[in-house]
Amino acid sequence: MRCPVRGVDRVVLLLTFPILAAQEKQAKVPDVTFYRDVAPIVYRNCSPCHRPGEATPFSLLTYEDVKRHAKQIADVTKRRYMPPWPPEPGYGDFVEERRLTAAQIQKIQEWVRQGAPAGTLAGAEPAPAADAEWKLGKPDLILHVQRPYQLSADGPEVFWNFVIPVPLSRTRWVKAVEIRPGTPRVFHHASLLVDRAGSSRRHEQTPGAGFPGMDLTVDETTFDPDGVFLAWKPGSTPNIEPEGIAWRADPGMYLVFSVHLRPSGKAESVNPTIGLYFTDKPQTKFPMLVELQRDASIDIPPGARDYVVTDSFKSPLDLQVLAVYPHAHYLGKLLEGYATLPDGSRKWLIRIPDWDLNWQGVYHFKRPVALPRGSVITMRFHYDNSENNIRNPHKPPVRVRGGSQADDEMGNLWLQLLPAGAGDQRPALLEALMQQRLERSPSDFLANYNLGDLLLNRGKAADAIPYFERAWKAAPRNVIAATELGVALMSASRVAEAREQFKRALELDPSFTDARYDLASADAASGEWERAAAEFQAVLRERRDDQNAREHLGEVLVLWGDQFQKAGNFEEAVKRYDDAIVIRPSDLELRMNFGLALARLGRLDDARIQFETALHLDPGLQAARQALAALEARQREKPK
Structure with missing residues (x-):
């Protein structure tokens, strides 16, 4: 007699549980509306690109915009194709991360499934401005x-x-x-x-x-x-x-x-x-952009599915990593940047498992990544030159080498590094970086040039010369290297060699006014006043606001005039002083010498102007008073 009862009970229970389960499921999925739930996701992650004035094909600033593309948005967000955010989570914590959470993706899916309802505007997040004005306000x-x-x-x-x-x-x-x-x-x-x-x-x-x-x-x-x-x-x-x-x-x-x-x-x-x-707040912290790269070594055979390029740098200082910028071209696949700490542990900076050149970017850390002295920063980039790489521009694949053209390949990891300690620690950081490059390649142009420049700035010109010589040998058409070698020679008092080096630089590029300025300085140091004046004048024709060139020209003209005056050639002395006084109107010694040369030529009224101007500039200048008195006596003695 109990079996039928149990059977009825079972039927009732079987019919009841699905109903209760359905009720529970409906209770767990509340209505999802645009203004309350979806708009904040879209405005923060999609609207920065999808707006007027940007490169995207449509805007996502209003409910109507988003509803029109609702199914497409649900599809691309579910596949994580949009919004584009290449870095893998857990390998670096970056500002303005636009990677949607699983909950956000599910919310969009449910909103579309429910018919993309608008909801109420009350309390909704304001839509981003649709205009294309400056995002930070009017620039200075x-x-x-x-x-x-x-x-x-x-x-x-x-x-x-x-x-x-x-x-x-x-x-x-x-x-x-x-x-x-x-x-x-x-x-x-x-x-x-x-x-x-x-x-x-x-x-x-x-x-x-x-x-x-x-x-x-x-x-x-x-x-x-x-x-x-x-x-x-x-x-x-x-x-x-x-x-x-x-x-x-x-x-x-x-x-x-x-x-x-x-x-x-x-x-x-x-x-x-x-x-x-x-x-109005000046710079007090001095970060430096450091590049890890091995472009010259890249040579990827056709069909290679996992070609690896690495580079590393051992830091001589405690430092902070503020931002990273990885870069490769179309064959890049897996891009990694990390630091190995002195205790052997690894601290990740960035990892991009599916590189796409179209979405490259600079990534700023939410908090600086601290690295102690002795940490080794490493880039490890993987390349796929097979037919399986859908971004491979070559069908079939071809040999690809390192280079700067789009069909070449690159592997660069740029880092914004802030050395610890007071003041500007960049020279120490640069020196360590260049020394490591030099160990790898003794003829490296950049390493030799920068090390020479560091030594020259420290006043060690003689030590800098060999580095500049190697840099110029590595890049014989580089006018900067040619000129800086001349500067080092000049600073080491090897003036004649410096003059010849500046001439070589100008043969490479006659328009390079830095080399012409340096040649003028070498001419002046050799007492070649006429040539020095001509070179400084040529510099000023190109750089009219170059105050240093202008001042040096004035000095050269004065010394040139003094030379003529000592030789008794007062006419030529007056010509040089006349040009110099335009540049150095407050030079008392020039005024006095100019006046004396004019007096020697019998141009007493012109001489008086120079002596009176000198006395006006310095009322206590006894030499000017004496010169004026002598001039007056001479004029009284002059026959009428």
């Missing part, structure tokens, strides 16, 4: 390219460099840079280099037009290495440097805006603008 200084670049509708990718003067009347400190490409759809990425000496202008065929090329270095004659990343990619947010790390901008300097352009099927005029934001 806006820079424009001198001549836009005309990009063809089709053809190969273009690497172009704009040389942009920075019009400043005094030194300023730059805390942030914002780049507005103008035509973002043709921009792959871009970077800025600081060119304090204006050396990049030599590459221009037409002044102001810019020049092509990807393998760009800026030659500097003083030690002041770049310490901040100045880069742009689609969707990037301008980085405001921490207090104390603002970089110096000087009058007469240039910025080189290096861009990677892709034709869009429509001819475009590329006319970017750059905004600089200043601070």
